[in-house]
Amino acid sequence: MGTNKLDSDVEFIKALSEILRANDLTEIEVSRDYGESDSIDVRVAREIVAAPAPVVAAPVAAAAPAIAPPVAAAPVAALPEDPAQHAGAVTSPMVGTVYLAAEPGALPFVSVGDKVSEGQTLLIIEAMKTMNQIPSPHAGTVKRVLVDDGGTAEFGTPLMIIE
Numbered sequence: 261m262g263t264n265k266l267d268s269d270v271e272f273i274k275a276l277s278e279i280l281r282a283n284d285l286t287e288i289e290v291s292r293d294y295g296e297s298d299s300i301d302v303r304v305a306r307e308i309v310a311a312p313a314p315v316v317a318a319p320v321a322a323a324a325p326a327i328a329p330p331v332a333a334a335p336v337a338a339l340p341e342d343p344a345q346h347a348g349a350v351t352s353p354m355v356g357t358v359y360l361a362a363e364p365g366a367l368p369f370v371s372v373g374d375k376v377s378e379g380q381t382l383l384i385i386e387a388m389k390t391m392n393q394i395p396s397p398h399a400g401t402v403k404r405v406l407v408d409d410g411g412t413a414e415f416g417t418p419l420m421i422i423e
Contacts, residue, residue, distance in 0.1 A: 269300055276304045301388050303355060305414065343406050343418040350397060350420045352413040356387035360409040368409075370420075374402045382420055385413060396422060 269292075276288050287305040294300070343349055352358075360368040360383050369381050376382065376396045385392045404421040407413060 269302075272300075273302055273304065276302060281306075305355065343404070343421060344416065346418070346421050348400065348403065348421045348423040349418045350382060350394070350422055352385060352415060352417040352419055353394070354385055354387050354392065355414055356385040356392070356412070358407045358409065358411050358413050358419070359384040359386065359391075360405070360407075370402050370405075372402050372405060376400060376402060376422060383407075394419065398422065 272292065276290065279285070279288060287303065289301075289303040292300045292302070344351065362369070362384070369383055370376055377399045378396055380396045381393045382396050382402075383394050385394055400422040402420055403423050406418050406420060413419065
């Protein structure tokens, strides 16, 4: 690949980033064809962190009666566990499309309850027309599958929980 083409691609990606930022978009995906068998597929994405909800203070009561009954505290609901923080989480090393089986209609590589060994293929992530096998980082049992077949994964997306 020539440096002129590389420089052109870098400028193209920078321009896409500017469009993303200027238009307050979260993602842009484009294909650029150079010829019959030469092209580039680019996906530029950014994570938007939502601002915390404003806290509204309740007005203070002027004076409470001296013999007011005690108010029971409402139980605090437990927040759902964040799968990305789980010790057995297997996260995506790249952005792409997730495939749980080697081909459509085939059995998935692993299912919930399966025992897996270190290095065993868990799923495939397709990135830029390349199929990337995602291996198990350690031996254990598949407790949860957190992605759908054909869905997309971002870098760091929790894919499975293996304990």
